[in-house]
Amino acid sequence: MTFNLNSFSRAMEKNDTISILYVEDQDDVRLFLSKILSRHYSNVILAENGKTGLELYHQHKPDIVISDIKMPVMDGLSMSGRIKQSNPKAQIILTTAHSDMEYFIQSIDIGINQYILKPIDREKLYAAIDNCKEQVLMERQIEKQNQKLKENNNKLTLQERELRESLQKTIALKEIISKSEENFRKVAENIQDAFWLKDNQKVLFVNKAFESVFEIEPAVLFDNPEAFRDFIHEEDKVQFLILLQEHEATRTGSMGTEFRIITPSGQIKNIWYRDVFIEHEKEKNQRRICMLSDISWKIEKETMQKDLLVARETAQIKHRLLANVSHEMRTPLNGIFAMSDILATTALTDEQNEYLTTIREAGEDMLEI
Numbered sequence: 001m002t003f004n005l006n007s008f009s010r011a012m013e014k015n016d017t018i019s020i021l022y023v024e025d026q027d028d029v030r031l032f033l034s035k036i037l038s039r040h041y042s043n044v045i046l047a048e049n050g051k052t053g054l055e056l057y058h059q060h061k062p063d064i065v066i067s068d069i070k071m072p073v074m075d076g077l078s079m080s081g082r083i084k085q086s087n088p089k090a091q092i093i094l095t096t097a098h099s100d101m102e103y104f105i106q107s108i109d110i111g112i113n114q115y116i117l118k119p120i121d122r123e124k125l126y127a128a129i130d131n132c133k134e135q136v137l138m139e140r141q142i143e144k145q146n147q148k149l150k151e152n153n154n155k156l157t158l159q160e161r162e163l164r165e166s167l168q169k170t171i172a173l174k175e176i177i178s179k180s181e182e183n184f185r186k187v188a189e190n191i192q193d194a195f196w197l198k199d200n201q202k203v204l205f206v207n208k209a210f211e212s213v214f215e216i217e218p219a220v221l222f223d224n225p226e227a228f229r230d231f232i233h234e235e236d237k238v239q240f241l242i243l244l245q246e247h248e249a250t251r252t253g254s255m256g257t258e259f260r261i262i263t264p265s266g267q268i269k270n271i272w273y274r275d276v277f278i279e280h281e282k283e284k285n286q287r288r289i290c291m292l293s294d295i296s297w298k299i300e301k302e303t304m305q306k307d308l309l310v311a312r313e314t315a316q317i318k319h320r321l322l323a324n325v326s327h328e329m330r331t332p333l334n335g336i337f338a339m340s341d342i343l344a345t346t347a348l349t350d351e352q353n354e355y356l357t358t359i360r361e362a363g364e365d366m367l368e369i
Contacts, residue, residue, distance in 0.1 A: 018133050019043035019060065023053035023067035023076060024095075033120065037066075040126075050074030054082055057090075063136045064129060069096040069103060077103070081110045089139060091132035095120055142312060149308050156301045163293065166192045194292040201225055204287075213271075213294050215263040228292075233260035233268070244275070251277050251286060258295070270296045 020041050024030035025048055037044045045060055047053035051074040053067060065083060067076040076094055083090050093114040094107060107115055113135070114128035194210040196203055196218075203225045206218035220227045232240060236259035247255035254276040261269050272293040277286045340360055348356065 016042045018064060018129075018136065019045070019062040020129070021045045021047065021053060021057055021060070021062040021065045021067075023047045023050060023065070023071070023079065025049055025068060025071040029068075036122065050076055050079030054079050057083055058086070063091060064132045065090065065092045066125075066129075067092065067094055069094055077106050077110065080107075080112060084111050091136055093125075093128050093132065138316075145308055145312055149305070152301070152304055156297065159297050162192070163295075166293075193294075196221060196290050198225060198288040198290065210292075213269070213292055214261070215265055215267075228261075231261040231263065233262055236260050240273070247275055253277070269294050270299045 018041055020037055020043065022030065022034055022037060022044060023046075024033065027048075030046060030048065034044055034046055043062075045056055045062055047056050049071045050067070053065070054074065056062075057065065057079075065080070067079060069076040076096075080092050080094065083092065088111065091113050092111075093116060094103075094112050095116045095118055096103060097118040104115065113132055116124055116128055192209055194207070194213040196206040196210060198204065203222050206221050208218075210218050210221065214228060214231060216227075216231075229237070229241075240257060240259050243255060243257050247253075254274060256272065256274045258270065258272050261271055263269065272295045274289075274291045274293075276289045278289065279286060336359065340356055343352075343356055
């Protein structure tokens with residue numbers, strides 16, 4: 001009797017994340033293999049034919065289906081075809097005592113993931129389940145990432161709508177200013193963006209949103225109309241001042257640019273700045289509207305989308321790598337395990353036993369990669 005360390009290590013752990021539906025018409029075979037599967041997987045569902053198996057699949061939605069082919073009422077191929085129609089991503093392993101090419105061709109047409117001949121070799125079954133499990137876990141990860149991306153997009157879409165509405169109010173504000181100072185102040189206070197009105201070098205009005213963006217009192221701007229420049233990030237300040245100087249030289253049209261600020265609390269915010277010169281009807285001089293929007297959420301959205309894209313590509317690469325490497329590694333390692341089992345039955349010195357244990361542990365580590 002040989003002692004398979006790989007099988008022993010599997011017996012010591014149990015998987016609670018994967019559910020398996022096992023369909024087999026022979027009672028003794030179904031009972032024997034279900035006991036083996038239950039040692040390693042907590043959720044194992046049994047069915048005696050394809051019709052019952054199909055009903056249980058729709059009821060429990062198991063991650064992996066293991067089924068015999070030739071069964072009464074409904075055979076395994078027919079059941080698998082019905083399952084694949086409802087869920088093309090279903091992971092299905094077929095077991096059969098027949099090696100007729102007709103079964104292989106039908107299996108390929110249906111989209112069967114694994115095909116194992118009877119009598120079932122445990123290690124081959126474990127390997128087939130592991131391959132299906134990798135795909136199941138990969139699909140779960142991708143679904144989770146897609147759900148997270150969808151939730152974030154919904155949230156950001158709402159923020160974009162709010163910003164759009166705020167900008168529409170800003171456009172309307174320009175027309176209101178020339179009609180009434182009182183109406184102007186009412187509208188300005190409802191704008192979510194930081195906003196102030198200047199007459200030459202004097203600040204006439206600052207709304208409440210200025211404090212929430214810069215974390216300083218509006219009174220600071222009344223005392224020093226250029227105070228907000230002190231908070232601009234040093235890497236962005238020079239370019240901003242160049243654009244501002246050009247805009248002030250012409251004193252026509254509008255100016256828009258993006259820069260970062262560092263608030264007194266140390267928070268870095270991404271800002272979209274607009275500066276507009278307007279003619280005042282009552283006075284023969286120009287007034288100036290300055291507005292700042294906190295667009296940090298937009299930068300976070302772009303970064304998040306890039307990170308999710310990289311994560312998805314990484315997961316797909318890992319899956320392809322595991323699919324290609326797993327078979328190439330298991331074939332020679334199974335040979336090494338078999339030889340070490342034979343050596344374990346012979347008379348060995350303590351040093352030789354230590355070498356043999358090291359070989360087995362190294363092989364098991366390779367299988368877990």
